[in-house]
């Protein structure tokens with residue numbers, strides 16, 4: 100993965116406040132990267148960035164055109180699956196996915212599929228704020244990194 104990363108940011112409704120606080124705290128570290136969000140999360144993340152950009156005081160270091168955010172469909176309407184497909188294509192370098200451990204979700208199978216595919220492709224995955232903090236403060240966040248992928252050739256070439 101390159102220095103400029105493709106970062107997925109997703110949160111369930113009860114975790115959105117947490118994610119937005121985290122984004123507001125880390126916005127200057129995140130803005131150089133390309134962001135991918137499920138629909139509702141993306142709308143909130145975008146709003147948080149725009150207000151931080153507006154609030155800059157002396158030198159205006161960042162402008163709205165620096166923000167590169169792709170909003171997918173809302174999670175329950177296929178957004179989780181769109182993200183999963185991007186991961187399978189190698190288009191996502193890391194994911195912050197604050198899922199709700201207290202409430203069942205209508206698209207529980209999609210949530211499970213998204214976390215599974217992230218693990219399968221060895222995509223760094225934070226499911227809570229502490230892990231997200233560790234991830235963003237890692238020296239690897241600011242450098243190139245080559246994740247090791249498990250060799251699935253035996254599976255792909257199996258005789259069926």
Ligand SMILES: O=C(CO)COP(=O)(O)O
Nearest residue numbers: 137138139140173174175
């Ligand atoms: O449901 C989600 C993740 O599973 C998130 O979807 P929204 O960002 O559209 O709320």
